[in-house]
Amino acid sequence: MTIKVSMKVNGKPVSAEVEARTLLVTYIRENLRLTGTHVGCDTAQCGACTVLMNGRAIKACSIVAMQAEGADLMTIEGVAKADGTLHPMQQAFKENHGLQCGFCTPGMVMNALDFAKSHPNPSEQEVRESLEGNLCRCTGYHNIVKSIIAGAKAMGGKL
Amino acid sequence: VNAPAPAALLGARITRKEDYRFLTGTGQYTDDVTMPNQAYAAFVRSPHAHAVLRKIDAEKAKKAPGVIGVYTGEDLANAKVGGLPCGWLITDVNGQPMKEPAHPCLAQGKVRYVGDHVAVVIAETLSQARDAAELVKVDYEELPAVTDGAKARKAKPIHDNAPDNTCYVWALGDKAAVDSAFSKAHHVTKLEFVNNRLVPNAIEPRAAIGAYSRADDSYTLYVSSQNPHVERLLMTAFVLGLPEHKVRVVAPDVGGGFGSKIYLYAEDVVVTWASKQLNRPVKWTSDRSEAFLSDAHGRDHVTVAELALDKDGKFLAMRVKTTANLGAYLSTFASCIPTILYATLLAGQYTTPQIYCEVTAVFTNTTPVDAYRGAGRPEATYVVERLVETAARELKIDPAELRRRNFIRDFPYQTPVALQYDTGDYDATLDAALQLSDQKNFEKRKAESLKNGKLRGIGYAAYIEACGIAPSAVAGSLGARAGLFEAGEVRVHPTGSVTVFTGSHSHGQGHETTFAQVVADRLGLPIDNVSIVHGDTSKILFGMGTYGSRSIAVGGTAIVKALDKIIAKGKKIAAHLLEASEADIEYDRGEFKVAGTDRKKMFGEVAFAAYVPHNYPHDKLEPGLNENAFYDPANFTFPAGTYVCEVEVDRDTGVVTVDRFTAVDDFGKIINPMIVEGQVHGGLTQGIGQALTEGCRYDANGQLLTGSMMDYCLPRAGDVPYFKIDTRETPCTHNPLGVKGCGEAGAIGAPAAVMNAITDALGVKDIAMPATAHTVWKTLQENSHARV
Numbered sequence: 017m018t019i020k021v022s023m024k025v026n027g028k029p030v031s032a033e034v035e036a037r038t039l040l041v042t043y044i045r046e047n048l049r050l051t052g053t054h055v056g057c058d059t060a061q062c063g064a065c066t067v068l069m070n071g072r073a074i075k076a077c078s079i080v081a082m083q084a085e086g087a088d089l090m091t092i093e094g095v096a097k098a099d100g101t102l103h104p105m106q107q108a109f110k111e112n113h114g115l116q117c118g119f120c121t122p123g124m125v126m127n128a129l130d131f132a133k134s135h136p137n138p139s140e141q142e143v144r145e146s147l148e149g150n151l152c153r154c155t156g157y158h159n160i161v162k163s164i165i166a167g168a169k170a171m172g173g174k175l
Numbered sequence: 176v177n178a179p180a181p182a183a184l185l186g187a188r189i190t191r192k193e194d195y196r197f198l199t200g201t202g203q204y205t206d207d208v209t210m211p212n213q214a215y216a217a218f219v220r221s222p223h224a225h226a227v228l229r230k231i232d233a234e235k236a237k238k239a240p241g242v243i244g245v246y247t248g249e250d251l252a253n254a255k256v257g258g259l260p261c262g263w264l265i266t267d268v269n270g271q272p273m274k275e276p277a278h279p280c281l282a283q284g285k286v287r288y289v290g291d292h293v294a295v296v297i298a299e300t301l302s303q304a305r306d307a308a309e310l311v312k313v314d315y316e317e318l319p320a321v322t323d324g325a326k327a328r329k330a331k332p333i334h335d336n337a338p339d340n341t342c343y344v345w346a347l348g349d350k351a352a353v354d355s356a357f358s359k360a361h362h363v364t365k366l367e368f369v370n371n372r373l374v375p376n377a378i379e380p381r382a383a384i385g386a387y388s389r390a391d392d393s394y395t396l397y398v399s400s401q402n403p404h405v406e407r408l409l410m411t412a413f414v415l416g417l418p419e420h421k422v423r424v425v426a427p428d429v430g431g432g433f434g435s436k437i438y439l440y441a442e443d444v445v446v447t448w449a450s451k452q453l454n455r456p457v458k459w460t461s462d463r464s465e466a467f468l469s470d471a472h473g474r475d476h477v478t479v480a481e482l483a484l485d486k487d488g489k490f491l492a493m494r495v496k497t498t499a500n501l502g503a504y505l506s507t508f509a510s511c512i513p514t515i516l517y518a519t520l521l522a523g524q525y526t527t528p529q530i531y532c533e534v535t536a537v538f539t540n541t542t543p544v545d546a547y548r549g550a551g552r553p554e555a556t557y558v559v560e561r562l563v564e565t566a567a568r569e570l571k572i573d574p575a576e577l578r579r580r581n582f583i584r585d586f587p588y589q590t591p592v593a594l595q596y597d598t599g600d601y602d603a604t605l606d607a608a609l610q611l612s613d614q615k616n617f618e619k620r621k622a623e624s625l626k627n628g629k630l631r632g633i634g635y636a637a638y639i640e641a642c643g644i645a646p647s648a649v650a651g652s653l654g655a656r657a658g659l660f661e662a663g664e665v666r667v668h669p670t671g672s673v674t675v676f677t678g679s680h681s682h683g684q685g686h687e688t689t690f691a692q693v694v695a696d697r698l699g700l701p702i703d704n705v706s707i708v709h710g711d712t713s714k715i716l717f718g719m720g721t722y723g724s725r726s727i728a729v730g731g732t733a734i735v736k737a738l739d740k741i742i743a744k745g746k747k748i749a750a751h752l753l754e755a756s757e758a759d760i761e762y763d764r765g766e767f768k769v770a771g772t773d774r775k776k777m778f779g780e781v782a783f784a785a786y787v788p789h790n791y792p793h794d795k796l797e798p799g800l801n802e803n804a805f806y807d808p809a810n811f812t813f814p815a816g817t818y819v820c821e822v823e824v825d826r827d828t829g830v831v832t833v834d835r836f837t838a839v840d841d842f843g844k845i846i847n848p849m850i851v852e853g854q855v856h857g858g859l860t861q862g863i864g865q866a867l868t869e870g871c872r873y874d875a876n877g878q879l880l881t882g883s884m885m886d887y888c889l890p891r892a893g894d895v896p897y898f899k900i901d902t903r904e905t906p907c908t909h910n911p912l913g914v915k916g917c918g919e920a921g922a923i924g925a926p927a928a929v930m931n932a933i934t935d936a937l938g939v940k941d942i943a944m945p946a947t948a949h950t951v952w953k954t955l956q957e958n959s960h961a962r963v
Contacts, residue, residue, distance in 0.1 A: 035302065051207035052200015054430070056378040057463035061884035064378060092200035106198040110190050113849045116857065117683030118197025119204065119379040119430025140897065147892035151884070153378050153431050154683045156860030156921075157892040159853055 021081045025050070026094025034081050041065040043081035044091060052092040052122045056151070063150030066123035067091045071175070073130035075149070092122035095129070104170035105129055105163075114163030116154035124150050124160055132168035133175055140165070184696035188849040191688040192707075193681070202428040205382035205399045210456035213384065214243055216446055217304035218459070219294040219311045220468060221286035224320035224540035224877020225333065228282055228293070232312040236296055239310055241303030244453050246445070247294045248283035256280060256448055259439055259504070260413040263511035264654040265343050265536075273343040276334035276538070278504040280414070280441040286315070287333050287503035288540050289879055290468025292441045297449055297457055320540035320877035324500030325477045327537035333503060340538045342501055342510065347518040347592055348531035356492035356529050360483035364566040370554045371944045372475035372500070372871040373864075374887055375547045377682075379430020380466045381440065385447035386456035393421045396447050400426040401436045401680050402720020403712050405657065409439040409507065415448060422447075426710040429682035433861070434546040435470045436682065437722050438507035442469075467882045472871060473547020475500040476513065476554050482527075482562040488572050490581050492529040493521055495558055499536045502543035509545045510536065515653050516551030516641070516723075522590035523559035524601040524637050524815055525581040530591045540877040546722060548861055548922040552640040560636040560927035565940060574931075575609060578637050587908075594641055596813045603903040604839045605637060608817035611899050612837035617821065630824040631834070634931025635817060638924035642916035643728030643812035643907075660807035661725070662717040663733035665694070665741050667800035669786035671779025672704040675737075676803075678718020679730030680709050683857075684918060685850045686726060692846050693731055693912065697738045698778060699764030716803055724916030727846065728812045732910045736804035744800060745781045751792040752776050752784055812907045812915035816840035818859075820928040824936045829952025831867055831933060837899040838924070843907040843915035851917045855900050858921020864890040865922070866929035870945045888945075 021038075022031035025048060032047035044053045044067065053076055056064035065076040068090040095103045102110065105128050115121040124147075131138070131146040138146070143164045144157070152160060196202045233245040259278040266272060277283075281292050294311050298304035321330030327340040334340075357363060384397040394417065400406045403424040410424075411417040429436060446457040461469065477498045483491040499513030518532035563581075567574035582601045589595045609615075617633050624631035644650070647658040662678040675694050679686055687707045695702040708714055721730070742762045749767030750757040759770045768775040776784075784791060785800040821835040838855055845851050868888035872880040881887035906913025926944060933946050942954050 037302070045207075049209070050200065051204075052202070054204070054379070055206070055460075055462075056380065056430075057884050059463065059883045059885050062378060062463075092198075096199050100199075102195070102198060109198055110194040113191070113853050115194060115197055116685065116853055117377070117379065117431040118193070118202050118428065119377075121197050122200050125198065144892040151378060151889055151891065153376055153433065153861070153889065154857045155853055156856030156858075156890075156895055156898065158856040158895075158898055161892060161897070 019082060021085055023084050023087045023089055025089045026091060036082065038081045039077055040079050040081045040084050041076035044076055050091050050093050054119055054122060056119065061151065062120065063127060064120050064123040066126040066150065068126055068130060073127045092125060095125060105132060105167035108167030108170060109163040112159050112163040112166055114155065114160045120150060120152045124152065128164045128167060129175060132164065132171045133173060135168055136171065136173035138165055138168050184692045184702065185846055187692065187847065189688055189692060189702065189847055191685050192691060193685065193687045204379055204428045204430055205384065205397050206460045208384055208397050208427065210384060210386055213456040213458050214297050214299060214453060215301040215304045216295050216297045216449065216457050216459040217308040218292050218442065219296065219308050219313070221282065221289060221291040221293055223286060223315050223317050224289050224322070225318040226286050226315035227318065228284055228286060229314040229316055231294060233294060236307040236310040239303065239307035241299035242296060242307045243299065244297040244449060245294060245311065246281065246449060248279050248281035251279065251281050252283055256444065257414045259441060260409055261505040261510055262507050262656050264656060265345055265510045265514055266654060267343040268346050273510055274337040274341065275505060276336055280444045288542055289877055290542060291503065295445050295449065297453060322539050322541050322873035322877050324475060324498045324537050324539055327539050333538045333540060337538055342505065342536040342538060344533065344535045345514050346531065346533040349529060350531045353492045353494050353529045353531035357481065357483045357494060360491055361486040362484045362570060363481055364562055364569055365481045366561055366565060366941055367479045368941060369943060370474045370476040370478065370557055371865060373473040373547055373869050374467055374871050375433045375435035375470055375473060376889055377431030377433055377435055380461035380463060381436065381470060382460040383443045383446045384456055384458040385450035387451040387454060389454060394447055394450065395423045395425065396443060397425045397427060398443050399429050399436055401429065401432040401682055401722055402718065403680065403710055404678060404718040405720050406439055406443065407712050410444055410447065414444050423713045426680055432682040433548040434473065434550055434722060437720065438471055438545055464883060467879060467887065468542060471506045471545035472502065472542050473544060474554060475544050478558060480558045480562055482566055484566055484570065488570055488577050488580050490525055490527040493527050495521060495532040497532070497534045499534055500539050500541065500544055501536050502541045503538060504543050506543035506545035509543060511654065512546050512551045517555050519592045519594050520552050520555035520639065520641060521559060521592055523556070524583060524639050526583050528591060541873060548858065549919045550723065552919065553862065553923045553926060556636060556638040556923050557927045560638065561930060564635060564931040574635050575605060578605060594811065597810055597908040598905045599813060599815050599841060600903060600905050601637060601815060604815065604841050605817040607901055607903055608819050608837050608839040611839060611901055612819035612835060614819060624823050628826060630826060630936040632822050632932040632936025634820045634928045634935055636924045636928035636931065637817045638920065639813055639815040640919060640923050641811040642724035642814055643808050644723035644725045645811055646809060647807050659719055660805050661719055661729040661733045662803065662805050663730065663737045664716055664803035665734065665737040667741060667782045669783055671782040673698065673700065674706045674708060675734055676708045676715045677730050677734060678715055678720065679726040680721040684721065684726060684854065689727065689846045689850055690731060690734060693734060694738060697735060700778060724918040727912065727914045728907065728910055728916045729806060729808055731912055731914060733804050733806035735911050736806055737802045740802035740804060741800060744796070744802065745778070747792065747796055748781045748784055749776045752790065809909040812843065814840060814842050814915040814917065814920055816920060816924060818924040818928040820932040822929065822932040822936055824933065824951060826955060829948040829955055831946055831951055833863055833896055833929065835899065836896055838921065839901045839903060840917065840920050841903045841905055842917040843904060844913035845902060846914065852900055854917045855921045856898055858919060859898055859925045860890050860895050861922040862925025863895055863929055866926045866944050866946060868894060868945050868947065
């Protein structure tokens with residue numbers, strides 16, 4: 017049995033017929049073909065699937081698509097400007113070499129966007145704590161922390 | 176900032192070309208690839224560590240909704256699909272070849288570890304495949320299992336042709352000379368320890384899509400791999416018996432490897448084979464639980480190590496005995512890791528004149544073990560640097576001073592364990608590390624910590640590694656069944672922009688940027704005029720791939736050689752256009768000039784002439800400007816450095832905090848310091864992970880206890896500090912860029928530095944890795960002096 021699930025993703029209304037057990041991340045990747053949101057684990061530990069749901073960072077592997085019915089979602093594909101200009105947080109990751117293989121990166125950026133809204137001038141410690149739910153195996157976090165501090169400053173508390 | 180003055184390209188912090196796609200979600204990893212009409216595979220895996228496969232009943236699964244195929248080991252055997260090969264033959268102490276048990280892609284007769292592949296179910300959707308996989312009934316007769324390498328030789332045989340579960344007993348060095356040196360020693364330091372088994376955990380799980388085309392009887396395999404050509408060679412020549420030219424392997428964006436994506440895995444073979452049986456693309460994506468079970472693990476040594484010293488603290492000899500756990504089967508390069516890449520590094524940075532190392536490699540009922548970031552060299556560094564630090568403490572010599580007394584200073588230096596170091600300056604990296612770590616004020620910080628109820632310790636590690644793997648002839652003489660060169664092709668387009676094809680593979684290393692810097696520098700072109708292509712056997716002439724920190728030293732050199740051919744041909748064309756003698760043409764930053772005149776042709780003009788050859792020396796030259804080169808290195812490269820770690824230990828909880836970590840490395844010439852620093856940060860964190868948080872555990876029955884990210888603790892952002900890092904430079908003497916490689920150093924040097932710091936803080940001789948809070952707390956309880 018399938019269920020029609022509708023929501024707004026990156027400003028666009030979308031809907032798809034899915035099995036009830038379909039995870040939100042599967043809906044995003046397989047039904048919407050937005051493959052920038054990644055799956056790195058199956059225990060909600062790695063954070064590679066982080067998206068913004070109604071402005072809050074959530075792990076899209078941890079809820080089923082139905083739970084996002086009617087929600088306003090932003091995925092990594094919706095972060096840069098329409099003309100392709102990187103968002104200040106994305107730009108900060110680039111300038112600070114806050115990514116290597118790129119697989120955890122979308123989740124890192126989405127989590128950082130939510131964090132930076134309330135932390136326009138975060139300390140190293142605050143940023144490290146904010147990354148509790150996101151794993152990176154490449155960077156040793158050093159440059160991710162620097163990226164988020166720089167990105168948060170550039171954002172000035174506004175998404 | 177992607178267009179600096181061409182002159183400043185080498186050594187420049189250029190932001191990465193690949194970042195835009197990764198930051199905008201437009202990268203393409205294997206699981207992002209969807210092929211028309213693709214089906215999905217789910218593997219039935221053994222729940223037992225060791226069992227006879229009595230019967231597999233797949234009837235129910237075959238009838239389940241959406242299922243289009245179920246295959247078992249019997250099907251593969253009937254189809255004459257071979258087993259997975261091992262790429263390195265080790266010859267044992269008696270001159271006999273290692274034991275090479277069959278490694279079927281789907282189990283035949285027996286399963287040998289939890290996660291071993293029993294069957295594959297292929298269905299229209301992933302959910303259907305997984306649901307149906309649950310319906311495959313397997314009748315197992317359980318057998319006793321062994322997971323501990325040290326107990327393997329006396330356990331129930333896992334393979335018929337290895338009755339004592341021993342793959343080989345191998346040795347390097349002059350045992351008699353070593354024993355004699357020990358008998359005369361003033362002091363002997365001895366340690367016994369386990370180098371803990373690690374699970375690589377690239378954040379992108381492995382994935383593979385096999386697609387067969389009836390139209391031309393060809394296959395395409397998309398796979399998360401560090402070396403697509405090697406994958407193709409092994410799969411076609413040794414497993415499926417397919418013609419190599421009919422198989423294309425694409426490793427698109429790959430989300431980290433760390434060694435675990437070097438190997439040819441059963442899943443890759445099965446989806447490729449099944450795609451022909453079903454005439455459908457077949458996709459498999461590992462979930463994390465499967466990754467824990469089936470990605471090759473790393474390390475897992477049990478070692479007894481001894482260092483003999485004279486009264487002045489000069490090292491006389493080292494004696495090392497290691498049992499290496501290879502897991503249930505031989506993974507692709509498993510056999511060379513605890514031998515060729517381990518024992519040869521035991522000289523470290525020191526003049527130790529005699530070294531003997533004996534390695535017993537055993538099979539156990541665990542996931543196969545193979546190269547993981549550092550691969551043998553972290554284990555060797557751990558042996559050497561834990562011994563040296565312990566000896567310094569026992570002899571009450573400053574640990575830095577003891578190292579200085581034994582440093583190699585004359586290069587080239589022939590070690591007693593086969594390697595010849597070309598260059599290095601170990602005093603320079605040690606001195607810089609002491610300075611940068613503010614070691615002189617350590618005692619003050621220690622006193623300050625104590626006021627806060629914390630124990631502070633300092634530890635050093637002066638590591639060396641052999642990278643740029645490897646001279647093929649040397650590797651071949653040591654048992655390698657493959658060459659270890661690299662290939663590169665430079666294709667100059669008619670309008671003068673350049674596409675470079677490399678056999679190296681980037682899965683985070685940033686080759687698209689670093690290699691473009693090398694190309695743009697050599698040709699004197701803007702970096703935006705250069706693109707780097709990797710990861711596709713249909714585009715790249717050949718490649719041995721990326722591992723062993725070899726990409727810049729071997730792959731980069733292949734590109735440089737091809738570039739020099741381009742310049743040489745360009746000079747001929749320019750000489751014709753300028754009506755000058757070829758000998759008078761100089762190439763400088765994008766211009767072919769007649770020496771001593773202002774007559775010149777731009778690079779783009781020469782390229783255009785090569786492709787629109789109206790005025791062209793047709794009698795002497797072919798049109799076009801396209802060159803390739805293969806480069807086989809003359810020697811390994813030898814990055815080295817000193818790491819200094821300071822930890823604080825909470826006496827009440829046993830929690831260890833890495834308060835300061837300083838790394839000074841000598842990687843030879845550096846192309847992009849920003850990228851190199853990133854490599855060091857990541858390596859250090861994996862090394863700190865091994866020391867503090869990561870440890871793969873099996874229970875007595877062979878069940879994997881650390882089977883998810885909730886049980887196996889990868890370091891998080893709060894577990895590591897900002898790193899203080901710097902470099903010193905002795906250029907490699909045998910490649911034109913003077914580069915050595917930087918990818919593994921952090922993981923090689925960090926564990927010893929951290930453990931030296933913890934043992935210093937606790938005042939104990941040894942403590943096991945990972946030094947979790949529980950382990951440290953127990954140690955504190957057992958050592959009253961540390962609790963003061």
